Amino acid sequence: MLKIQNLSVYYGDREVLKNIGLEVKSGEVVALIGPNGAGKSTLIRAVSGVIPIRRGQIRVNGTDLTTLAPIQRARHISVVPQAVSLPPAFTVWETVLLGRTPYLNFLGQTSSRDEELTRRSLEQVDVLHLAESRMNEISGGEQQRVLLARALAQDTPILIMDEPTAHLDLRHQLDLLKLISKQAREKNLTVMIALHDLNLASLFADRIAIIEGGQLCMAGSPKETLTTEILRSVYKVPVHVIQHPESHVPLILPGLGD
Ligand SMILES: Nc1ncnc2c1ncn2[C@@H]1O[C@H](COP(=O)(O)OP(=O)(O)O)[C@@H](O)[C@H]1O
Ligand SMILES: [Mg+2]
Known part of the structure; x- marks a missing residue:
């Protein structure tokens, strides 16, 4: 379980996150x-430890992450950041194997388990055929999937x-989110995922947390959070909310207004 309490983050003098409190349970996907x-x-950067927090706590199954060294933290949390600069000369295989870094012995040797997890993760995100390609020779969408494979290979309780769907076509958006919700269910993985697309959030998240002006505005099921009133107030545009014909979750259509 991931527990964020009273979290405040500053860029310089500016308080960018204000007193955020959010819990994500094991097996749960929160968008x-x-x-x-x-x-x-x-x-996401504060939880992953790449920017310092001013106040508050981030706990994973009781352990305060802020007290851990990066290598220990990497055994608890894996992160797929928004934009990463990858060493272009690395192959896809080498990039995903990097996910195993927190577990290598002091000589930095990889074991057959590391190789097996790397292979399985590449297979899961449908890029095993690109294993020998260099990272700068594959598309943005393929790079995105390789980064997910790296995070899966890291084999942590929190993802x-x-x-992550920003550069993906429709099929790969669905495949990626299906894979993630399946992993959450089967491996009891705790997942927190920033999503642009409200409809994908509605379809795949157990709960949705709305962030507005650095504060947690509300968190709840897609039905509770994705209402015309709330979305209009948060995004300042008129919207229509209809029901998904199969899963009955809310779907958002932009209104045309006047
Ligand atoms: N490195 C930075 N230095 C200073 N301000 C930043 C930095 N990164 C983001 N910000 C500011 O912090 C606020 C939150 O940004 P961000 O977390 O990237 O928003 P979101 O991901 O929701 O679009 C924005 O006002 C943004 O301009
Ligand atoms: Mg962002």
């Missing part, structure tokens, strides 16, 4: 939504992703 600049990526 972070909210307008551009709301603080979703900042929350955090920042807009």
Whole structure:
């Protein structure tokens, strides 16, 4: 379980995240939504430890992450960041094998288990055929899937992703989110994922957390959070909410207004 309490983050003098409290249970997928600049990526960066927090706590199954060294933290949390600069000369295989870094022995040797997890993760996100390609020779969508494979190979109880579907076509968006919700169920993985697309959030998240102006505005099921009133107030546009014909979750259509 991931437990964020009273979290405040500053960029310089500016308080960008204000007193955020959010719990994500084991096996649960929580989507972070909210307008551009709301603080979703900042929350993800704070939880992943790449920016310092000013106040508050981040706990994983009781352990305070802020007290851990990066290598220990990497055994608890894997992160797929929004934009990463990858060494272009690395192959896909080498990039995913990097996910095993927190577990290598002091000589930095990989074991057959490391290789097996790397192979399985590549297979799961449908890029095993690209294993020998260099990272700068594959498409943005393929790079995104390789980064997910790296996070899966890291084999942590918590998985955090920042807009992982941004470069993906429809099939790969669905495949990725289906894979993630399946992993959450089967491996009791705790998943927090910033999503731009409200309809994908509605279809795949157990709960949705709305971030607005650096604060947690509300968290609840898609039905509770994705209402015309709430979305109009958060995004400042008229919307229509209809029901998905199969799963009955809310779907959002932009209104045309006047
Ligand atoms: N490195 C940075 N330095 C200063 N301000 C930043 C930095 N990164 C983001 N911000 C600001 O913090 C706020 C939240 O940004 P961000 O977390 O990226 O929002 P979101 O991911 O929800 O679009 C925005 O106002 C943004 O301009
Ligand atoms: Mg962002």
